[in-house]
Amino acid sequence: MTSLGSYLHRHPRLRLAGLLSAPLLWLVVAYLGALAVLLVSAFWTVNGFTGGVVRQFSLANFRTILSEEVYRAVTLRSLGVAAAVTVICIVLAVPMAFFMAKVASARSRHWLVIAILTPLWASYLVKAYAWRILLANGGPVDTLLGGPGNGPGYGLFATVLVLSYLWLPYMILPIYAGLERLPDSLLEASADLGARAGRTFRAVVVPILIPSTFAGSIFTFSLSLGDYITVQIVGGKTQLIGNLVYANIGAANNLPFAAAIATIPVLIMVIYLVAVRRSGALEEL
Amino acid sequence: MTLSAPARWALRVFMGFGLTFIYVPLLLVLVNSFNGDRTFAWPPHDWTTRWWAAAWDNDGARQALLTSIRAGLGATAIALVLGTMVAFAVQRFAFFGRDTVSLLIVLPIALPGIVTGIALDSAWRSVMGDLGVSKGMFSVIVGHATFCVVTVYNNVLARLRRTGTNLEDASADLGASPLQTFRYVTFPLIRSALLAGGLLAFALSFDEIIVTTFTAGPGVTTLPIWIFNNLFRPNQAPVVNVVAAVLIVLSVIPVWLAQRLAGPEAGASRT
Numbered sequence: 001m002t003s004l005g006s007y008l009h010r011h012p013r014l015r016l017a018g019l020l021s022a023p024l025l026w027l028v029v030a031y032l033g034a035l036a037v038l039l040v041s042a043f044w045t046v047n048g049f050t051g052g053v054v055r056q057f058s059l060a061n062f063r064t065i066l067s068e069e070v071y072r073a074v075t076l077r078s079l080g081v082a083a084a085v086t087v088i089c090i091v092l093a094v095p096m097a098f099f100m101a102k103v104a105s106a107r108s109r110h111w112l113v114i115a116i117l118t119p120l121w122a123s124y125l126v127k128a129y130a131w132r133i134l135l136a137n138g139g140p141v142d143t144l145l146g147g148p149g150n151g152p153g154y155g156l157f158a159t160v161l162v163l164s165y166l167w168l169p170y171m172i173l174p175i176y177a178g179l180e181r182l183p184d185s186l187l188e189a190s191a192d193l194g195a196r197a198g199r200t201f202r203a204v205v206v207p208i209l210i211p212s213t214f215a216g217s218i219f220t221f222s223l224s225l226g227d228y229i230t231v232q233i234v235g236g237k238t239q240l241i242g243n244l245v246y247a248n249i250g251a252a253n254n255l256p257f258a259a260a261i262a263t264i265p266v267l268i269m270v271i272y273l274v275a276v277r278r279s280g281a282l283e284e285l
Numbered sequence: 286m287t288l289s290a291p292a293r294w295a296l297r298v299f300m301g302f303g304l305t306f307i308y309v310p311l312l313l314v315l316v317n318s319f320n321g322d323r324t325f326a327w328p329p330h331d332w333t334t335r336w337w338a339a340a341w342d343n344d345g346a347r348q349a350l351l352t353s354i355r356a357g358l359g360a361t362a363i364a365l366v367l368g369t370m371v372a373f374a375v376q377r378f379a380f381f382g383r384d385t386v387s388l389l390i391v392l393p394i395a396l397p398g399i400v401t402g403i404a405l406d407s408a409w410r411s412v413m414g415d416l417g418v419s420k421g422m423f424s425v426i427v428g429h430a431t432f433c434v435v436t437v438y439n440n441v442l443a444r445l446r447r448t449g450t451n452l453e454d455a456s457a458d459l460g461a462s463p464l465q466t467f468r469y470v471t472f473p474l475i476r477s478a479l480l481a482g483g484l485l486a487f488a489l490s491f492d493e494i495i496v497t498t499f500t501a502g503p504g505v506t507t508l509p510i511w512i513f514n515n516l517f518r519p520n521q522a523p524v525v526n527v528v529a530a531v532l533i534v535l536s537v538i539p540v541w542l543a544q545r546l547a548g549p550e551a552g553a554s555r556t
Contacts (some may be wrong), residue, residue, distance in 0.1 A: 053411075222394075
């Protein structure tokens with residue numbers, strides 16, 4: 001063992017190969033391989049009579065997606081939900097993270113981080129379920145607003161609200177981490193040079209916030225774009241891309257068509273990742 | 286920047302509202318688990334602990350919990366090994382394609398879960414099925430491990446960046462073999478990062494439902510799947526409520542552990 005260790009120590013290339021081989025094999029075979037199968041099967045079709053998959057190249061799925069209005073409507077709705085959730089999370093997260101990083105005392109900062117982290121560990125389903133109870137007809141929100149039917153109930157609004165609730169910590173934490181790295185002395189220097197709070201915020205704080213916010217938005221955007229569970233729990237009749245994929249895999253048993261629909265969020269996320277990559281967002285994840 | 290006193294107060298109040306927004310729904314589930322009404326009339330009329338007893342005796346929930354723990358342990362073990370290896374490769378070596386490697390690791394959590402899920406599902410149906418490997422616990426662990434690698438990777442990478450290689454160099458200068466250096470210097474340095482990363486990986490796996498739905502074979506029911514299956518059954522509502530309450534209470538433990546092990550930055554990324 002010792003001689004092997006020394007041998008490896010003298011040959012860094014060999015060490016690198018040893019370190020990389022297993023993880024890359026896993027990610028390339030298990031993950032990229034699966035994605036490749038997904039993309040290939042998007043070009044297959046299902047035999048209408050037997051229900052069997054026809055492994056033959058065809059553009060039929062994509063032609064359907066592009067020509068039928070419902071797919072465009074669902075894609076736009078999903079994009080709108082993902083964008084709305086991201087904006088709501090940013091609006092809520094920036095003041096909270098700023099307070100945590102720059103206003104609160106070191107002691108309470110520690111506790112605030114714990115307070116933000118803890119619900120991150122509570123189950124996703126439990127949180128969505130909590131909102132199902134809250135928003136139920138005649139539930140606490142209705143009662144608060146003066147009786148059954150006065151609250152928003154289940155639907156598109158509830159979906160956006162609950163998704164924002166679920167992903168808020170994913171936005172707070174990277175912004176907080178970014179702000180924490182910003183030295184207080186920079187803020188003081190800006191003030192000493194005569195800048196008021198607003199000017200300092202624009203010129204010093206915002207440039208720090210941009211990559212962190214993009215990092216957070218990758219989660220809020222991507223998680224909202226692919227969600228179908230929250231939609232089923234509080235969305236009422238709302239349909240997002242995730243629901244279409246799920247319905248085609250389950251009830252319709254049309255895996256190729258589900259795969260074709262799933263290429264829509266992949267395409268959107270790849271464009272999104274490439275767009276935010278230059279801001280340094282990926283290093284902040 | 287010097288904030289005026291009103292601005293500080295405004296931020297403080299906003300923080301208070303934010304925390305209220307985060308915690309009220311969770312508290313509601315806790316309260317509701319003691320609600321005596323089967324139909325959850327609001328506000329509750331009477332209080333009971335019998336649902337807690339019923340949940341304790343619920344075989345389905347208990348089996349699902351065990352399945353979740355098994356899947357979580359399997360995925361965490363794989364993620365610990367693979368994530369640590371990549372973190373060392375990326376931090377200690379400069380090589381062509383290093384950025385691509387780190388992007389590849391982030392990809393499984395950057396793409397929507399349903400994409401990862403359906404990709405694994407179609408791979409299993411089209412390739413693994415033909416090879417005679419059917420879906421079951423194994424496919425669940427493969428799916429979970431794929432997106433858990435990033436949590437270990439992030440934690441170990443951050444630790445390696447902070448510690449540098451001085452201590453290892455010193456150890457080698459003093460005549461330690463590479464194995465001894467790893468055992469007595471490197472491993473103790475990264476141990477708490479491994480624990481924090483492993484904890485996050487376990488939690489991520491424990492909570493995962495979308496990928497699980499697509500990769501679980503018949504008979505593999507994790508706790509989130511069990512909850513989801515019973516969510517819309519009026520009969521089961523009280524038991525689901527108790528299981529949910531238990532999960533909220535339990536979520537304090539990993540945070541407490543992570544805080545002790547690695548400081549507040551332990552969970553700074555999703556993951």
